[in-house]
Structures are given as structure tokens and as C-alpha cells.
Amino acid sequence: MKNIKTIYIFGIFVALxxxxxxxPAQMILGREKVLNEGTAYKFKxxxxxxxxxxxxxxxxxxxELNSAETKxxxxxxNEVIYVKLNKDSxxxxxxxxxxxxxxxxxxxxxxxxxxxxxxxxxxxDFDLEFDRYYMxxxxxxDAELVYRESLRDGLPENDTxxxxxxxxxxxxxxxxxxxxxxxxxxxxxxxxx
Amino acid sequence: MNxxxxxxxxxxxxxxxxxxxxxxxxxxxxxxxxxATPNKLFVVFGVLGAALIGIGILLxxxxxxxxxxxxxxxxxxFVPLVIGQLCVGYALLKKxxxxxxxxxxxxxxxxxxxxxxxxxxxxxxxxxxxxxLLTWVVLSLPLIxxxxxxxLALLHVVFLTCYSCEYGYGFxxxxxxxxxxxPLLLAVLPFYFNLLKQDATKNMVAIxxxxxxxxxxxxxxxxxxxxxxxxxxxxxxxxxxxxxIGTSSVLKHERLRRNGYLxxxxxxxxxxxxxxxxxxxxKELSFEFLMDTQEFYVVAALFVIAISVMVLSNNQHKKEQxxxxxxxxxxxxxxxxxGITSPGIATIGVNILVFALGIxxxxxxxxxxxxxxxxxxxxxxxxxxxxxxxxxxxxxVIRGLLFVVIGVGFFLTNYIMLKKxxxxxxxx
Numbered sequence: 001m002k003n004i005k006t007i008y009i010f011g012i013f014v015a016l017x018x019x020x021x022x023x024p025a026q027m028i029l030g031r032e033k034v035l036n037e038g039t040a041y042k043f044k045x046x047x048x049x050x051x052x053x054x055x056x057x058x059x060x061x062x063x064e065l066n067s068a069e070t071k072x073x074x075x076x077x078n079e080v081i082y083v084k085l086n087k088d089s090x091x092x093x094x095x096x097x098x099x100x101x102x103x104x105x106x107x108x109x110x111x112x113x114x115x116x117x118x119x120x121x122x123x124x125d126f127d128l129e130f131d132r133y134y135m136x137x138x139x140x141x142d143a144e145l146v147y148r149e150s151l152r153d154g155l156p157e158n159d160t161x162x163x164x165x166x167x168x169x170x171x172x173x174x175x176x177x178x179x180x181x182x183x184x185x186x187x188x189x190x191x192x193x
Numbered sequence: 194m195n196x197x198x199x200x201x202x203x204x205x206x207x208x209x210x211x212x213x214x215x216x217x218x219x220x221x222x223x224x225x226x227x228x229a230t231p232n233k234l235f236v237v238f239g240v241l242g243a244a245l246i247g248i249g250i251l252l253x254x255x256x257x258x259x260x261x262x263x264x265x266x267x268x269x270x271f272v273p274l275v276i277g278q279l280c281v282g283y284a285l286l287k288k289x290x291x292x293x294x295x296x297x298x299x300x301x302x303x304x305x306x307x308x309x310x311x312x313x314x315x316x317x318x319x320x321x322x323x324x325x326l327l328t329w330v331v332l333s334l335p336l337i338x339x340x341x342x343x344x345l346a347l348l349h350v351v352f353l354t355c356y357s358c359e360y361g362y363g364f365x366x367x368x369x370x371x372x373x374x375x376p377l378l379l380a381v382l383p384f385y386f387n388l389l390k391q392d393a394t395k396n397m398v399a400i401x402x403x404x405x406x407x408x409x410x411x412x413x414x415x416x417x418x419x420x421x422x423x424x425x426x427x428x429x430x431x432x433x434x435x436x437x438i439g440t441s442s443v444l445k446h447e448r449l450r451r452n453g454y455l456x457x458x459x460x461x462x463x464x465x466x467x468x469x470x471x472x473x474x475x476k477e478l479s480f481e482f483l484m485d486t487q488e489f490y491v492v493a494a495l496f497v498i499a500i501s502v503m504v505l506s507n508n509q510h511k512k513e514q515x516x517x518x519x520x521x522x523x524x525x526x527x528x529x530x531x532g533i534t535s536p537g538i539a540t541i542g543v544n545i546l547v548f549a550l551g552i553x554x555x556x557x558x559x560x561x562x563x564x565x566x567x568x569x570x571x572x573x574x575x576x577x578x579x580x581x582x583x584x585x586x587x588x589x590v591i592r593g594l595l596f597v598v599i600g601v602g603f604f605l606t607n608y609i610m611l612k613k614x615x616x617x618x619x620x621x
Contacts, residue, residue, distance in 0.1 A: 013339050014282070016339070023328065023332060024311075024312045027312045057255075130317065130319055135259075137256045139259070172316055
């Protein structure tokens, strides 16, 4: 009788263990699919450095693409908004259209959160969701410094951008590039100077 | 304590205080007791070790090693999780002891957190810290029951509280309320009740007696979003509920340091009432009583629960004299309604309430010969008087005299009680 109870409890535990494995695995598989099959867009951006107590240091990316013209005036704060993307010849993303509902899966679009509606400009301001790029502890703050220095060096315009893969409304941030060099390598290069 | 007593036994026998037989049976009794709880320390160290290793790995991985490729990081994400699962599986299958179960469960708990943290890093998943904690807590909840683990129950409540604060407290009125707090807190209660039923003298039970009410006090504010005027009312009712739980038959005879409900409820109520005894606060409170708000529903729900618990607790010991501390939240709710139109009356009412609470505590202290409670009462009245110095124009002479009177009161009451106690002991 006792053995049956043990097996019963063990069975429940195995099921629980599978769920525990499934959650991170599913997070991985979804992202891998986007990285492998999605379209890459470049988003011009600016890095800042905060941190998360358990997941470590990351840089927050403030994207230049953060508003769109719209006739709809009833946007509320933190509402979900879908942004359909266009790509220019250099691969940079721009807004094609915004909507409250998802676009067709054949279109490239990303999810964002409304910040506010600017009635003067007739524009809705939003935050893109993929604004977090994890970096090695020692490099996150340096990344911000390096970015500021690159501005001081008198580059004609912001040359920092994020590479984001987009597929069926899902977006995965793959890398951040400063002056055509991945930010991880760029920070290392600058540090060793 | 036991070993000290056992060491004294030969001396007691030598001086003919107890017989040889009694000495032997005392020794036998304590030896039997130690066999029943052989590995308490083992359990504590096992859990601490597992928790420290888990947190350590979590922090080491939070460094975000650039040198590891994505696939290595992915494998690393699963290693602690799988090790934890294998340990727990082994402990369950081989019916290992408490130490094994507690330690492996704790390690698995952190394994779950580690795997999700690493995956977030690898794929730059933006999800906020609150949702991360929520997933973590939900995924580890069933382990409490499967392993019957005390440490996991404690971790559950602590991390649930962290989630609720992270999710619910924030700038502006835009952040949502952490409603998941309630079902997830309820989910751990059967375990808590079972623990109470099995052995209410366990240390873990006392820890939960403190952690559970403390958690609810910390989280409750996250449900107030726009109508901040409700804050004192919500908290007084919550603290009244907590106090009444502390007077229920299960907890009533616990020592004060084990009864977190009673201490937190009483202390919290007095502090909040002292704050509300200021006239200016009530003037600022003048507002429209908005019925159709989240805060009003929270007040209503809490009030119903608090009243039910109070009635239940009163039914359990009808013969005993009940005290004002139990009913304070009702009195305050009435004063709160009065305060909307006439803040002056409400202020006076709260002052009388605090004063009455102080007197009752003093009386309880002298009746029960409890110095702590007696001085608690005196302290309530002293603080009330000090508070009144700020918003009344008393002359310095009167203020000085009041302080002298209170000081003498402190001495006298304590002295009288000391004498009373001494006399009783001599009589015995």
C-alpha cells in the first residue's frame, strides 16, 4: 500500500518536473524559431545601464523608433499596440502602420506598449518591448560610456543600432552594434586601448 | 537545557531532593525525546547549504559570461534544474528522511529560478522581474506538498511577497494590482493548517505565525491604486483581522513571541491610530466616499472577513472577558465615516480610542502580572500625549508636569506590581 503511495507521489513529481523543464525549453524553442526563420531589422538606439538582481547586468535600449502618426485618439497608457514595419535599403526599420489588433502573419510586425497620445502632433508614442540586452557584468556600464564617447568623437549621427529578428509578431533581440562592431567586442576593444 | 537538567540530577539525588528512581525516569524521558528529533540541526544546515549554493550559482551565472557560446549557456541553464530534479526524485523514490527532502527541494527551487534567468539572458527576454518571480513561484508550488517541506513553504511565501511588491508597487497609478497573491497564498494554507494540527509547538509553525501576517501587511498597500484616502481604513481592518486571528483558540495560549498575529495586530493598530490622532490628517482626508472603486471593494471584503473571524473567535471562548483591541477596527470604521463630514469629531474619537487601548493594556498587564503588557500600555499613553504636544497649544509648564506625572506613573505601577508579585511568591 505504502509503495503504491510512493509511486503515486513520484508520478506526480515526474509530471511536475516535466512542466518545470518545459517552461524554459519552450522559451528557448520559440526564440530559436524567430532567430532562424525571422527577418532581421536594424533599430537605431541608445544604450543605458541598469541591472536586475538575479539575471544580472543588462543595457536598456532607447529606440529612436518610438512614435507613429495615427487617426485614433483614444490610446490609453500601457495599452498593447502592434507596429507594422518597413525596411529601408540599409535594413533599418521604420513604421508602416499601427493597430490595436495583430496584422496578418505574413506581415512583419512587433508588439509595443503605448506611452501616451500626443494630440498636438497627432502621434502615439510607444515603447518597443525588446529593450533589454544582457551583457557581461563588467561591460554593461562601459557600454554606456563607450556609447557616450562615440558621440563626443563627432560622429555625424547616431551609429548604434540593434539587430532584431521578427516573425509572426514575435521579436528576438540578437545583437547591438556600435560603429559596425558588436557592442561586446567594441567595449573590449575600447577598454584595451 | 535538557543536558543541563540531566547534569544536575546526581546532585539532586545526593541532596535527597528526588529519589534515584525519579532521576532515572527523568533521564529516560529526555533520552527518548532526543531520539525523536535527531536531525533538526542537519535539516537546518542542509537547507541553508542548498539555498546558499543555489543563490551562489544564480549570481555567478548573472555575470553573463561572454566566453560561453549560446549552446553551452543553454545546457548550463538546465544543469542545476536537472540535478535538483534528480535529487528530489531520488529522495521521493527512496523515501529519504527530512534532511534529504528539505535540502533537495530547496536546491530544486533555486534550480528553477536559475534556468529561467539564464534563458532570459541568452535571448534578451525583456519580461519584467515581477512576472519572472511569479512563474518561479508557481512552478515550485507543488513541491511543498510532494516533499511536505517547511523550507519550501517559507520560500514560497517570501518570494510571493517579493513578486507582489515588485508587480504592485510602483510609480503612478498605472501599475496593476497583484491579484495572484491571494490564490497563491491560499494555496499554501492547507500545508500550514496541517502543520498546526500535527505539532503546533514546532519552530516552523511559529515562524509562519510571523511571516504570514507580515507578508499580508507588506502586500496590502499594492491594492490601493487611486483612492489613497482608504489606506488607513484598509490597514486598520487588516490589522484587526490579524489581531483577531491571534486571539483564536489555536493561537491564544501561544507565548507572545510565537504569536506574531497578536503582536503585529496590536502594535500595528496602535501605531496607525496614533498617526490618525492628528487633526491635520483628517482635514486632508475630506473626500467623496466613492463606492465603485477597487479600494472600496477591498475594504468591504476585508471587513466581512474580519467580522467573521472575530465572531468565530468570540464563540470559541464565550466566558472570557473580551477586550477593546478586538473591536477597534469596527470603531475606527465608524469614525472614518464620521470623519468624512466632521473631521473634528473623528480626531477626538481616535484620541479617546488610543487612550482606552492604553488603559486596557495597563489593566491587562496588572491583572495578568505581565510587565511587558503593562509597560506597553503606559507607552501607548505616553506616545499619545507626546503626539498631542505637536498640535495643541499647551504651556511648557503643563507639558513638563504631564511628563513628570507619566514618569511617576511608570515607577509606581511597575513598583506596585513587583511588590504584588513578590508577595504572591512568598505566599506560595
